[in-house]
Amino acid sequence: MGSRLPEAAELLAACLASGAGPVAAADAVGRTLGGPLGEALRRIAAEVRLGGDPARCWQRLAVVPGACDLARWMARSVTTGVPPVAAVTRFAAECRAGRARAAGARARRAAVLATAPLGLCFLPAFLAVGVVPVVIGLAGVMTSGG
Template sequence: MVILVGGMGGVLAGLAVGFGAHRCLARQRGAEAARLAAAEVRAALAPAGDLLAACLAAGAGPREAAEAVARSLDGPVADRLRQVAAELRLGGEPAAVWPRLAELPGAEGLARCMERAGISGVPAVESASRTAAALRAEQARAVVARGRRAGVLVTMPLSACFLPAFLALGVAPVLIGLASGLLGRN
């Protein structure tokens, strides 16, 4: 910036541009980290739902199922299940405890069916299995959408190269020929 603007104004402009670029990159990194964390949670929810359904089918209660699944998994879903199971073990109300699982992105349905099972004793095997299947289907749709988006993004550099070449080699000679023909007749 010192070369473009010159003097002290260039130094100040360079510092301002550098600071702005740093802030923009930091914001992008933060958003990317949050997106990756949410993707990690969503990827772990379907197996957690399957494991919860299997534990419930084997006769375990919601608290015991949450403890067993938390021991078999790692990551934020396991941590939240561990927290929920500990609160239930200490006498927490299912209606107050299971919504903590719902705070994770995509876990609302699973938390709701486990909450119903804890409150009313209704078997949650079917609803947990359906929720896990829905989570898996949503994850598959997201993968397909990312694949389609990647296909579109791959063609952008090609269009940036081929479109100017088409214009320069295909359209420009025709326009030049038409212009010279029109101008030559006058």
């Protein structure tokens, strides 16, 4: 469910920046995303429309891994009246940066893992072409007494 969180944050930020309210934004993003995260957003919007406590409904989003801050900001916007667009936009940017860092780490790890077999292939060749002839030459010199 948390893997779609960056897209959800970006879409929520875009909806909120365009002037949509938190409930309408959650409903639109939920319908767009689909899946468990989209269903959770649509459920939040439906519960608020049916008269549920908005702060409590938004806190249910905190069960999504990594969405605690997003849930807190959306709930806070309902109780304080402060528009959540700046916080959600910042959260979306943090999600993008985190995803870029993770991709870079995976790429570095793949590069290391790709060089291990190459090293295993070159090690026998290095021993056969570089070390063994030197050892044989030294052994010949040592045994011939010269």
